[in-house]
Amino acid sequence: MTRMIIGGAQMGGIQKAETREQVVQRMLALMDQAHAAGVSYLAYPEMTLTTFFPRYYAESRADFDHWFETEMPNPQVQPLFDRARAYGMGFSFGFCELTPEGQHFNTAIVVSPTGDIVLTYRKTHLPGHAEFEPERTHQHLEKRYFLPGDTGFNVAQSQGVQMGLAICNDRRWPESWRVLGLQGVELVSIGYNTPSQNNLSRDEGPEKRLYHHELSVCAGAYQNATYAIAVAKCGLEDGYHMIGGSMIVDPDGFVIARATGEGDELITAEADFDKCAFGRSTVFNFAQHRRIEHYTRIATQTGVEVPQ
């Protein structure tokens, strides 16, 4: 029986001028709050260490290499690893990864209470586009600055829980959740940076964006009988607004904690991981109910093919 208090560390906007050291100080302040609240595992957002730079265009992609980390941990984030180990707290966070081979990924990790990186995930579903597109209200150049992740969705046991990761846009794709669910995931940590405005539709503002966010996370948690922590970097970044709405969802698909603002804010909930068992032994007993002979298209066909 594993019960623990889990937390989400929502973060307000990170301006271009902020340094890694300044950001880590903000992260430490939230970690201190979490420790005081009894939190054993804390999730931070996507791209926690920097501003959401894919909104900016650079003709030479290498001009943006300074937003990437070439090792993890590194001296700037080491205080976070040290503090967590002192607290006996596990945590996850996202950052931009530049590999020794020169590959760029939008990455997240789970760190154990002993300070070991037990799970590394590279974002699969990159939204947006690769070239400057003037018809958009703002740019969203993730396909320019990152390669699609090569890790796939894996789980790792840490703190007695099957941990999984997804990043931002991944949460809208039921495939992300199901691949984790098929490995018995019990807690999915998801960071996101979601602009409040659909850059191709002026009709789609923050209300709709928050609805789609919640719908996707609650459905993914329910349909795989898993806890989820979805945590935003939000509010204003150099004049660009992103939605908040960080939340913790239970294996029944209900929101059990929710951020109220758009700044640095801790949310917590008690998780009883035994609650994952009911859904997965009944309605979502995959072994009893799934019919993979009818799912072939999902894993073999990328785009729409309308039958003639």
Place this chain on the structure above:
Amino acid sequence: MTRMIIGGAQMGGIQKAETREQVVQRMLALMDQAHAAGVSYLAYPEMTLTTFFPRYYAESRADFDHWFETEMPNPQVQPLFDRARAYGMGFSFGFCELTPEGQHFNTAIVVSPTGDIVLTYRKTHLPGHAEFEPERTHQHLEKRYFLPGDTGFNVAQSQGVQMGLAICNDRRWPESWRVLGLQGVELVSIGYNTPSQNNLSRDEGPEKRLYHHELSVCAGAYQNATYAIAVAKCGLEDGYHMIGGSMIVDPDGFVIARATGEGDELITAEADFDKCAFGRSTVFNFAQHRRIEHYTRIATQTGVEVPQ
């Protein structure tokens, strides 16, 4: 550009004593109302012609063959086909199918305005169990009386729209939606008979059941940018209660029509099928964003496999 008024014909409980002819009269009354409301396509529930008999146990399955149709259309339902053709209305409904080979399926069809059956679907995800289980508050013996469907999820063009079908429990499975979405579905018709009580959990009553129902349908519609009509057989059947909550959902995942009661009730909404294009050309542009190399487990692994 295809626009039309679509409808859902929710039906109150059908008692064991009711005949097919009596049920068809109720269906015709709803069709008349739909015609008066300008409806061009009308969806009826799962197992529309009979009570939801899988709640009853029969040691000999053949004792329940009288709930099954051996041909479609047949004389009892012919008036429905005739009236729809006179109105120029397309429709869908569910029934229990006994094939010439003696196979039993939980089936639904789409009928064109000219009275042709253009799509036949046999339910993939059978919930429940195959043997009497005394620990349940009531029996749910779909796995006893039906074979898992052998059709898979197909689409057919009718009335200028890519039509798809799913039945009851299928709506909780994102695989159902995605296989249809990968074929460019624009309207998914879903009938259901959902007991108000989870038969293995006294904590899960109608409020939770309605939430999970809506969550699943809205997520499926949003994530595949399709309209959906989800329509209940509901209220009391010989003392057993089933949830209502029939609704029409737009390709953005929003409920645009909703039943208010638990009896025979028509819901309608105007559908502009051009609205399917936005989602599927942006956030859910499958060709641009899906990464099938990471989805292998979905189509090759039935049950959970926890990595060691």
